[in-house]
Amino acid sequence: MKDLLFMLADLWMIFAGFYFGWKFIRHYNNYLLGLEWMIVATSGSNFLLWALLGGDEGSFLYSIAYFFDAFSRSVGITLILVMGLMRVTHRYKPTVTVDVGAFALAIVAGLYLQQFRAPTFYVGPATFYVVVNVLTTLFLVYFSWRLWRIGAKGMATLAALVTAAGSVIAITYDFFPIPGDDAHRTLFYAAALATWGCQLFGYFSAYRALHHHNVATGAEPASNKQGVVRG
Template sequence: MKDLLFLLADLWMIFAGFFFGWKFIRNYRNYLLGLEWMIVATSGTNFLIWALTGGHDGSVLYSIAYFFDAFSRSVGITLILVMGLMRVTHRYKPSVVVDAAAFGLAIAAGLYLQQFRAPALHVGPATFYVVVNVLTTLFLVYFSWRLWRIGAKGLAVGAGLATAAASAIAITYDFFPIPGDDAHRTIFYSAALAVWGTQMCVYYFAYRAAHDHNVATGVEPAAHAQSTARL
């Protein structure tokens, strides 16, 4: 039952990442969020294959999993997430060069930080992950407040709860192992994958509500109008 819950949570995160990532790109041309969502889904796919093929620590998939984990925890679901959401909060539209630089930074961070692996606790990197998560959470609280102000109160509450759950996962990740969990931390990862998938789903609908409000108030043109203008 524990393994089944882990697999279901991972499949949920994979679906949410690929599905809503593609919708970010197709509907809003938001490549920062779209590609990051798909990277998280790719990470989940790698994690799933690794688990189904035995979960050996010496597998190359194990190293890839640590790279993806460091990629998103350091820059992906922190800086890139904030930059992507600023499209609807501050009308911030970075250039292709800035987009590429953000992902380049995430790759560099992932390559460097993936060396700090369990079961040892690496206090420096673990603290860094918590700090960048706290800073991101502050922006996400502001994002939820913006949703509340425009009347999307249900999504504001949903985004707030998803953010709170993700923050709890981030703090628990390195510093507070779940008592009774196994060596591969199956219980923890089941909860984490479920939360991360829910985050990506809720943030997409929250983004859509903020975008629609901006269009309705004339702050931003409709998505189809933007596409026509580019053509």
């Protein structure tokens, strides 16, 4: 049952990442969020393949999983997420150089931080992940407030709920193992993957609502491919 829950949660996250990531690129020309969503989905695909092949911690897939995990926890679903959402909160569209630089920074962070692996507990990296999550959460609270202010209370509530759930996962990840979980932390990862999938869906839906409001009020053009000032 635990394995089934894990696989279903992973499949949900994979679907959410690829599907809504493509929508970010196709409909809103937002490559920061679109590519990051797809990277999360690719991470989930690698994780699922690793599990199906037996979950060998000596496998190359295991190292790739740690890289993707560090990539998104350090820069991807923190700095890149904030920069991408600022398209609808501040009409901010970074230059291609900034886009590439953000992903390059995430790659460097992922390569460096992937070395800090369980079962050894590394307080420095673990604390860093929590700190950047807290800073990102502050922006997401503001993002939710912006939705509430325009009357999109359902989307504001959804964004707030998935943010709260994501923060719980971030804090639990290294500091509070689930009692009775197995050596591979199957219960935790089932909960984490399901939560991350809901975040991918929730932030896309909230972004779409704020974008449509901006278009309706003339704050930005209907197509993000035109008239957006790059900064």
